[in-house]
Amino acid sequence: MTVFADSNVLVYAASGRPADAAKAVRARQIVREEKVVISFQVLQEFYANAVHPRKLALTRAQAAAYCRAWLAFPVAPLGAGTFVRTLETAMRYRISHWDAAILAAALESGCRIVYSEDLNHGQDYGGVRVENPFRSS
Numbered sequence: 331m332t333v334f335a336d337s338n339v340l341v342y343a344a345s346g347r348p349a350d351a352a353k354a355v356r357a358r359q360i361v362r363e364e365k366v367v368i369s370f371q372v373l374q375e376f377y378a379n380a381v382h383p384r385k386l387a388l389t390r391a392q393a394a395a396y397c398r399a400w401l402a403f404p405v406a407p408l409g410a411g412t413f414v415r416t417l418e419t420a421m422r423y424r425i426s427h428w429d430a431a432i433l434a435a436a437l438e439s440g441c442r443i444v445y446s447e448d449l450n451h452g453q454d455y456g457g458v459r460v461e462n463p464f465r466s467s
Contacts, residue, residue, distance in 0.1 A: 332367055339446075368403050407438065429449055444460050445462075
């Protein structure tokens with residue numbers, strides 16, 4: 331099964347913070363063992379969180395190295411159709427534009443599951459179901 335990973339999966343996979351230990355184990359398992367699709371939005375969010383001093387506090391070079399590694403995953407294309415689907419999804423489900431963009435990219439990539447802790451676990455958003463892979467962590 332192919333899954334779409336939100337940026338929090340990548341952030342936890344790169345985290346060395348003790349508070350993130352259980353989630354880091356699960357995130358690393360996901361990126362190692364599952365068929366993962368991402369988007370450039372996900373990479374940008376990862377990078378911003380990775381270099382933030384109160385989050386991962388990685389150097390720019392360290393964060394860039396992770397981003398290059400994550401580019402081994404298929405990256406969802408962004409076109410006019412994805413953008414229009416984003417607008418429609420945001421309005422239909424009353425969610426943020428950025429969350430809707432994740433869902434639209436997943437659907438356009440053929441993913442029916444999005445791993446994220448930012449959206450409602452178990453909810454179906456027009457053919458894409460959100461699962462929080464850290465829920466029991």
